[in-house]
Amino acid sequence: MLLILSACSSHRPPVEQRSIGQRNNLEQPTAPPSTQARPAQPAAKPVPAVEPKEIAPDGRAYPQVHQSAATLRQSVVAKARSVIGTPYRFGGMSPVSGFDCSGLVVWVYETHGVDLPRTTWEQTRAGQAVPADQMHPGDIVVFKLGGKQPYLHTGIYAGGNTFIHSPRSGGRVREESLSGAYWAGRIHAIRRVIK
Template structure:
């Protein structure tokens, strides 16, 4: 029981501190446009799909850019295959103006050669295919790891 209480306290502290240093989107939920909702539904339906280097489909698994490319292709939006090229697609968006469906990019090692991409969910989280051994999942953008490695965002939906 003591361990559970300590973990809960740690999580609450981390969340309260995280909110001071980084904000995402507006303070009030904004209704999703039809294109945003369907992209998110497609992405959420793939949660649990295994990560696979260079993977581009639910059958073979996904890497991060393959996941994003596949989701958007289902909705008639062609994106480049590589994360670095996806960074150049669409238009840049300040993190305070993020909307559901925006692409968010991370540079965990601080290098552009190791960019990571996911799809913002409109509620402070994002959906992505993380790394070898992982599965497509939804995570909280304000978690310390993601907050500290956030790099940029762009909008490909109108």
């Protein structure tokens, strides 16, 4: 046991970590005793800050975000807009083969490092709930559709009272207004996965 502890205490940190500490004046390097000129060492590459993952109410970890949330939201919307015109395909989740509604949402967020559940029902519980009057671009909009046998439908809020979704068989990914009576009256939930 004593041998193991002494091995841990004699461990030297990697050169890159020492260089970062020296660069931040946490350690002051001492001059070498030799008077001979030594070749200059290349500067260590800066290490990006690592932020701890935060846990969402549904138990999933929010992604490590190194850009502002507003920038990330706009990027999500831009990615969704980039596939407008892609055909609907039941079970589809790629711009090559097509998308169903929840597949589009999963694919867009996946390209930004956010892992979402696959089904519409599960997406209804992803992230945190927000009121409809406080939507931000990139929020997931869930609709309750149908009559006697209701079903759920998801899309991505794009800002300006519009959303992007893959509507139904025979349709294509498109951006539509939430102002119309059909969609506005059927909003079931708004879920935020980018804080």
